[in-house]
Amino acid sequence: MIRVLVADDHAVVRQGLRTYLELQEDVKVVAEAADGEETVAAAERSAPDVVLLDLAMPRLDGVAALAQLRERAPAARVIVLTSFGEDDRLFAALRAGAAGFLLKDTEPPDIVRAIRSAHAGHSPLSPATATRVVEELTRGGRPRAADLLTPRELDVLRLIARGRSNKRIALELGVAEKTVKTHVGHVLSKLGLSDRTQAALYAVREGLDSRS
Numbered sequence: 001m002i003r004v005l006v007a008d009d010h011a012v013v014r015q016g017l018r019t020y021l022e023l024q025e026d027v028k029v030v031a032e033a034a035d036g037e038e039t040v041a042a043a044e045r046s047a048p049d050v051v052l053l054d055l056a057m058p059r060l061d062g063v064a065a066l067a068q069l070r071e072r073a074p075a076a077r078v079i080v081l082t083s084f085g086e087d088d089r090l091f092a093a094l095r096a097g098a099a100g101f102l103l104k105d106t107e108p109p110d111i112v113r114a115i116r117s118a119h120a121g122h123s124p125l126s127p128a129t130a131t132r133v134v135e136e137l138t139r140g141g142r143p144r145a146a147d148l149l150t151p152r153e154l155d156v157l158r159l160i161a162r163g164r165s166n167k168r169i170a171l172e173l174g175v176a177e178k179t180v181k182t183h184v185g186h187v188l189s190k191l192g193l194s195d196r197t198q199a200a201l202y203a204v205r206e207g208l209d210s211r212s
Contacts, residue, residue, distance in 0.1 A: 001026060001027070002028070002049050002115060002119045003030045003046070003048045003049045003050070004027055004030065004048055004051070004115060005029075005030060005031045005033065005042055005048035005051045005076070006033070007033040007034075007036075007057070007062075007065070008052070008054040009034050009035055009054060009056070009057045010054075014034070017029075018032065020111075020112075021111075021112065021115075027112065030046040030047075030048055031043075031046040031048065034058075035057045035058045035060060036058075036059055036060025036061055036064055036065035037059045037060045038059075039051070039057070039065045039069070040068045043069055043072065044073055047075070047076075048076050049077065049119050050077050050115050050118050051069065051077070051079070052081055052102075052115075053066065053078050053079065053081060053098075054080075054081045055090075056083075062080060062093065063092045066093055066097060066098060067096050070096070070097050077100075077118040077119060078098050078100075079098070079099060079100040079102055079114055079115065079118050080093050080098045080102070081103075081104055082101055082103060083103065083104055094147065094150075094190070095147070096150075097150050099118045100117070100123050100124035100125055101125050102114055102124070102126045103126045121185060123186050123189040123190060125189075145157060145191065145202070145203070145206050148190045149186075152173075153183050154208070155173060156169060156173070156180060156183040156187060157187050157199060157202075158203060158208045159173075160196055160199050160203060161203030163200070166181055184196070184199075
């Protein structure tokens with residue numbers, strides 16, 4: 001059973017999501033929150049697997065809430081709910097560790113698929129959101145890894161560029177090999193790459209293979 005926390009400042013949105021999600025055999029809504037502070041508190045209390053997080057919320061916005069969620073509910077995978085008018089927050093949320101992005105007009109079945117995908121360790125992006133992100137980041141060339149990846153994902157990308165295996169990366173970073181595999185998957189997904197070879201070439205072009 002996938003435990004979900006729904007965080008949005010509009011009650012009608014929360015109720016709509018809860019109603020649909022509770023129709024799924026493998027999804028359970030364990031909590032709701034109407035602002036960022038409630039979201040963090042609810043995540044600590046209910047230990048969700050996935051958080052559906054609105055970016056524009058009172059008291060503590062989604063980006064700030066994301067940063068606190070990483071510290072106080074690190075096991076939760078966060079899918080950001082966004083609109084096209086919040087592009088600046090999109091990039092900040094990526095750096096803060098968001099696992100995925102959905103537009104608020106995403107169809108309910110696609111939201112369920114995204115929840116399952118995030119729970120499985122992937123990074124779901126609605127097609128329109130992915131296109132918008134890439135368009136913004138590639139104005140002057142290609143996407144910048146620093147705009148898309150978390151600090152730990154950047155560490156993993158640098159070590160991929162140096163030819164390290166997942167096992168070696170795990171040893172160097174002091175984490176489990178399974179964790180490294182998850183980070184590699186996020187790197188490939190966020191950068192739109194298909195394999196480690198492409199990731200290594202990308203890192204070299206970005207100058208991320210430096211040992212300094």
